[in-house]
Amino acid sequence: MVTLYGVSAGLGVPFIVAWTRRVNRRVLLSALLVILTLGNCVTALAPTFPLVLTTRLVMGFASGVFWAIGVSMAMRLVPERQASRAAAVVMSGISIAAVVGIPLGTVLESLTDWRATFLIWSGLSALVLLAVATVVPSLPSANAVPVREVFVLPLRNVPLRLVLCTVVLFVLGHFGAYAFVRPFLEAHTSAAPAFITMVLMIYGVGGAIGNFVAGHTVNRSLRGSFVAGGAGLVLSLLALLAVGHTQAGSIAALVLWGVSFGVVQLCQVNMTQAAAPDTFEAAMSLNTMAYNTSIAIGALIGGLFADHLGVTSVVWFGVALTVASLLLTLGTGRRAATPRVPGGELVSR
Template sequence: MTAETAITEQDTNRPPPLKAWSAVCAVALGIFALMTTELLPVGLLTPIAAELDVSAGTAGLMVTVPGVTAAAAAPTVTAALGRIDRRTILAALIGLMALANLASALAPTFAVLLAARVAVGAGIGGFWAIAGGLAVRLVPERHVARATAVVFGGVSTASLIGVPAGTFAGDLVSWRFAFGCVAALGAAALVLLLVLVPTLPAGPPSAFAGMRAAFAGNAGVRLGLAATALLVTGHFTAYTFVRPLLTGASGIEAGQVGMLLLGFGAAQLGGNALAGSLAGRNARTALLVIALVLTAALSAFSPLGSTPLSGAVLLLLWGLGYGGVSVGLQTWMIKSAPGAVESATALFVSAFNASIALGGAVGGLAVDRLSGSGALWCAAGLTAAAALAVALGRRPDAPDRSHSGHGPAAPRSDATSPTISR
């Protein structure tokens, strides 16, 4: 089944354009709230570690733990709750995130804070696994790439607005206040999801067997997952510790970190828009450019980013490259598996979040045992490997010859549903 066929079958089930794009924006807000929650510790790592009396490497577990949980939650939620209306699931997961942030704001110890981050991870993994493939259910085929870019614009906007705002709030008041603000954001996202997103009845269940088939029977999916692991692990190996890198290696004052993270987010938003446009036409070229830009920024940071100006410039280049990662990879997965979008997305989200966790862990070891520059070189090596894999691999929309011809046919699109209604 082609991407066009899988999507065309759903045309009569979509809401009118205004409702469709309102729903897309509501889902993007949910992604924004979740990614702000996931990345907030990056801007507040130092004050949290100081108040709760843990090292910077240990504090990095605030990124690692939800990543591990999200990796497990992505396939589990889609398989276990496959028959439940998607809007109901999305709303419940956002509500869980809001409660987890409230618990984080009140946490008396680091152990309690980590327990709350487990709940954050469950919300992230389940929400993203469902939301990542919703564009094909809401808008016509010609707008799917744009709608996917809007949804994943929530990731970039989290870096542009969410994390810098949380960092400013933490510096001005306290890190606990910042977590409380994100809890309120989650509550607002919950209301808008219920109001703006139409009911989205589940199609054929995205069971573990379907995910296994999407992985084993599709070389494009496997390459997409490998690229996800390399790019995301590489990024978070360095980015988890960007605050101490900026203040230590580049000599930037702590009070300026929030403003630089704002610039990083602006560059990331631009990268998301550029990658969304390019990936819609050529997903392989988009991922190759993304990987090369990230490699250039990360490898140059250690030898050249030793001043505030050079560190800031390289941070912006880094943000531009990473801004396209989510939408580029999601578009790759949709084009690789047009007949199994939700299963492929669940695998992608699981790999993405496992890689966030792995990157935080690898970066923590490098920072504690080596140095910040060691983390940067490890990160650059991983993104360079991603560029090589994408350059040598098949296009996502190329005919898949990984089947011998005797296995089962590609599964019917699990993004397809019988009806979409208010």
């Protein structure tokens, strides 16, 4: 269920964003929320597993499209000088929900059952749908392009190609290691499930803080913010290796990891926008495809390392790939386009 959701979220999004390039973005977001609402409802009531899998496949497509259009919609809703902060708000919501959602769903399931939990999510999705339809203004599609032009963008746009390579490297490293945080803590600190849940929630809060920090710094130095966040990721992984055998050390490492990832997460969105300001949605659809497929590949490679070399090797894998993304940015950053937010406002590198 999880794998199929992730694959469809990554591979389908460039096509769907291009095929809906003439659709008003408020209408498209509302349609995505309808799919989410109905998908959770069908999942709750489905009598067979194949129906659940099919539903998750469709929901994955919707999730990927939101990644591609959600940030750009937020950036268009505010004055140009606040675009980066608007993107930070969206990314912070994703960071918090990704961490809080799982334990909250577990609590609801323990109080009711798994089907009731999905029905509750369906109801919440319906409320958000009503809010979007009521509050979000009309947003005609601004810069989407046909499918045939989406996949040639990295060939013609060198800065975008470099950003996508950077995204692939840091996502492979980050999620390759993050997927094995729990077994690492269990092996090195004998951590109980409650402690691990607490640490991961602290990590999620750190990610939200990192998003907001980057929202203030990317306008001053986008490349510098990414380098600082990437360096923080490397240091946090090294700290986990050095002092992660204690609970205090693991908490400190995960806090730094969360904040640093939040910074890098927002920076890579702004780097994508800076590299392709006139085709941002198309570029973000490629970003989403690279991001989600790299999550799956990173977890797969991390699993191979864990099986054959032990769980500690997965953290070293994360260090190596994150360092590679940093070196790529440092070595090619000057070739990147000058960052600017929608509407043409220039911001310093």
